[in-house]
Each structure stands twice: as structure tokens, then as C-alpha cells.
Amino acid sequence: MTNANATPTVSVAADDFVIQLAQDRGLLHPAQIDAAQALAASHRDPAAPVPRLLEVLNQQGILSSRRVAELLAAEFGMPMAPDMANARITGETLEMVPRAIAARHLLVPLGREGNKLRIALADPLDTDGIDALSYIVKMPIEPMVATPEEILSAIDRFYGKDANSIDDLLNDLSGTGAATDATAETTEPGAEAGAPNADADAPIIKLVHQIILEAIQRRASDIHIEPLEKRFRVRYRIDGVLIEVENPPKRLQLSIISRLKIMANISIAEKRIPQDGRIQIGVAGKQLDLRVSSLPTAHGESIVMRILDKEGLTLGLPELGFLSDDAATFEKLIALPDGILLVTGPTGSGKTTTLYGCLHFINKPDRKIITVEDPVEYQLNGINQVPVRHDVGMTFASALRAMLRQAPNIVMVGEIRDLETAEIAINASLTGHMVFSTLHTNDAPGAVTRLIDIGVKPFLVSTSLRAIMAQRLVRKICRHCKRPYHPDAKEVRSLNINPSQAAHATFAKGDGCADCNATGYRGRMGIFEIFVINEEIQKMIYEHVGTARLRERARAQGMRTMREDGARKVTAGLTTIEEVVSITVGDAS
Secondary structure, eight states: OOOOTOOOOSSSSHHHHHHHHHHHSSSSSSSHHHHHHHHHHHHTTSOOOOHHHHHHHHHHSOHHHHHHHHHHHHHTTTOOOOGGGOOOOOHHHHHSSSSHHHHTTTEEEEEETEEEEEEEOOOOOOOHHHHHHHHTSSSEEEEOOOOOOHHHHHHHHOTTTTOHHHHHHHHHHSSSTOOHHHHHHHOTSOOOTOOOOTTHHHHHHHHHHHHHHHHHHEEEEEEEEEOOSSOEEEEETTEEEEOOOOOOOGHHHHHHHHHHHHHOOSSSSOOSEEEEEEEEETTTTTEEEEHHHHHHHHEEEEEEEEEEEEGGOOOOOHHTTOOOOHHHHEEEHHSSSSEEEEOSTTTSHHHHHHHHHHHHHHHOTOOOOOEEESSOOOOOTEEEEOOGGGGTOOOOHHHHHHHHHGGGEEEEEEEESHHHHHHHHHHHHHHHHHEEEEEEESSSTHHHHHHHTTOOOOHHHHHHEEEEEEEEEEEEOOSSSSEEOOOOOOHHHHTTTOOOHHHTTOOOOEOOOGGGGTTEEEEEEEEEEEEEEOHHHHHHHHOOOOOOOOHHHHHHHHHHEEEHHHHHHTTTTTSSHHHHHHHHTOOOO
């Protein structure tokens, strides 16, 4: 540790080496060293550690930090870093090196040079830091030397001054008695019962903000705050997989939950029933919404925050995962003037994102679009969005009935859950409206049976449906650590890839790097099953043919299953065999 006001230098371990090096080069004399040691001892503050010798020499102008950097660079045969004040570092480069690593080892990533990562560092003797970074980024390091002041300034400028790590904040909290469970239950005059004291909970405010910020920086879609019997767990869902992060102490549970409920504008006094709220937060110049759900459990309230990023809604069909032929088919379907297009799949399979992508694609000034959603997750420009409110009788059916009096061209119903909603949606499609909606079924042909099972007449299903698309999400191979891969015969057979396809395939895998949290995957894409309703299929639906025969006929007419679509994306080097097999386990046919 150094004085708060002291000029930062290289590590303590390097002090003797640098001083000896300066003496050998004739830059320091023994008398100057003795005087600096005496000055350091005479200025000792009982509340602060003794100033280090290099700090005193730097402050006296005898051996500047710039001269030290030049000495070290020459000794180790490293170049000096370019002017750090004018450095331009991309966000992609910064994501490779966590701020905690940069601050701990006094280094900054400058950019990739071929298969190497160029960094500026203050202490070339810190070989452990260089080795650790090489392991994290999975590539060799090309070090350059800069002064500690330049490095710290660059860290503040590129990573943000106040971006303390969660570890640092937890360390600060562990040393204080502030923001314990007791503070979460205190009440100030005029405050809501159970509201925490703002001054006492300032570290809690920073900790909660950092938990959210880190989740956003790591591309999480959800944040799970879960009270367990003996610990308080925090997990991020990244690319569909839950990853546990540093857990706050159990004693901070009430304070953190109270802070989140205040931010979401929900009652902190009510702990017996589920509650929903919303948080708006600005990050990196853009506004993000967090949909907050609170659920009472045996050991406290569980909080789940869904991170809603509007930028994901402007994706084109290729970005959603459509290959060119499927994209062309889907564009024709969503441009139809009337009928129903259903998107099916389990919760979390990207149905809403796909429907929003459709609306963005067809949202033109000459079209009136109205949606009814439970809840409205994203607010879209130029589109009338109606939230479901069961407490006042605003159900899907009642909202849809009222919407039709608004003379829309296109209607989106968040989900068809019952006969009443299904019948109104079908009637809307039969009176000249294009209707988009979702349904929970495992495959596309199964949606026909599902509609008939809830009571819709087969002739209404056959005349209104235009297409059904089932989908799942698979993780994409990280492009930074992607490498060619040759699967064995068993893996190839698991996706029914024939030898001629395998011979021309571009199989790949990710080794794992800092960009993908060492998983080998970064981002997700859809795999699809598009079931187009033609006259022959309409006749089969009218005759109440079962799902198996509908599926068999659709396959004969060219419908690809989700597993087959996944296999195409595996052979194109976009995802892996394991991902597709695991997500389409029920689609082996």
C-alpha cells in the first residue's frame, strides 16, 4: 500500500532492482539514496505507511517515473508504449481484460496484433501478471512499458473512474458495520416502513449498481438474486446458461433486496406476495430497461431481473439466425395481407424477439400495427402497444376485441392461451388482418392439434393459418477463439449428416477465451422449423388429421426440422453438434 497522495510506482519487489539499475547506469549516487531514505523516515505519518524510496526520488525529481519506465524497457528489451493520452482502444479489446486484472497488475490492453495481444504495463518484473493474462485471453502477450501514472489514467478513462469491482465493494463492506440487515429494517421520518437509510446504505447502492453493470457488460439476459438457507446467491444468465458470480454476504440480503425494490418502484413493506416492477438504467450512452420480478421464498424474496435491450429488436432476419432460403420464405410470409402466423416453442426460446423482429421489418408509415402483450417488454416506435391488466379486466381477449375497432392492418397477440383469444384472433385474420402470435408447443405441426384441443373448429384453423414456425436458441461459436474441428463418426451420425455433407462441411469449435468467459460460445442464434400451410395441408387439417401425419406430409413437401436446420448451421461452422443435439433432443426423426 502507498499513501493516497503518493505518486504510484512499480511494485515493491521491483524497487531494489530499479535502484540498483539506476546506480549501475550512473543515474543515482549513494548519497542521494541515503538522503531519500532519511527524508522518508522523517516524514512518517503514524496513520500511513512509510513512503517508498522510489516515490521520494520521484517527488524530488531525482528519478522520475518516466525515467524508471525507460530503464526497465531498455533492460528487458521492450518498446515504450505510444502516447497513452491519445490512445484509442476499442470496446472489444477492453472486454478481453477485466478491469480488476488491469488495476491489480497495472496494465492496459492496446489491441490485437495478429495472434498476440499488445498491452502497456508499468512493471515488466510482474511476470505472474503477464502469465495470468496470457492464460485468460488464450494468446501470447506482447508487452510495452508505460509509467504507472499513464496506466492508471488510461484505466480511469477507458474503464470508468467509479467502476469498482464487486470484489472491491464487498471488501469495503466487510470492513464496516454499515448496511447490515438491521439497517434494512430502519424507518426514517416520512420514509416507507422498512426503507434503508440512504447514507448508511451508500455502499449497498454502489454494490447493487455494480451487480447490474457487470451483468450488462457480460451480456447477461437475466440477473438472479436468490436467498438460500446459508448464503445469498447471485447468478447471471449468459447465452442461456446460468453462471454463478461472487456472492454477497448473507447479512446484506435484506439491504440489497430493499434497494432493488426501491429502484423498481415496488413496495418494500410487502414481502408476502409476488410483485413486478421496472428499472430504467443508462449504460454506455443508451437506456436499458430491467423487468423485475419479486417472489417470496422460504428464506427471503427471490429477485429476477430481465435485461431488455432495444437494440436487439432491430436485428435483421440473418442476425436472428435465418439462412438465406429460410429468410426469403419468412419475408414472404410476414408480408401477407391477412391470416395467422404462429411462432411456437418453450419459454426462453426467443419467440418474442422473433415477433418483434417481424414487426420492425414490416413497420411502415402506411400500416397501423397494434400489439397486446403481458407484459409490454419493449416499447417500439410507431407501434401501439397495449398491456394486459387482469386486475381491471383487460385480458388478451378483451384487449384484442377492442383493438379491432381501431382498424389495424397488423395485430400481434403476445400469446394465445384460451379459446376466446384464439377465436377472436382467427376472426380478425378472416376479416382482413394479419395476426402474429405465439403458442407453447414443441414443434410446428403440434400447434394445429393444440388449437383444436382448446376448442377451435378445424375448418377455422385450416382457413386462417398461413404458417407456423417452431424455434429454439443455440449458442454461437465465439469468433475470437474459433478453430477448425473434426468430429468423429458417432458425432456426425447424431445429426444424420451424410458423408458428402461432412466432406464439404466447415466444422468448428471455440477453445474458450476472455471474450466468451472461457466457454467457447458467444451469443445465440435461432434454429427453425417453418411449416407452411398450403391447400393440401388445409384439407388435412379440415379432416382433423393427427400431428404425426401432418408432420410426415410437411416433411415430404420440404419442411426442415429444427434438428436439420441446426445441422446446416453446424456444417457452416456457426454452432456445434453438442448444442444442436442437446436443444433438439425430442427431434431425432
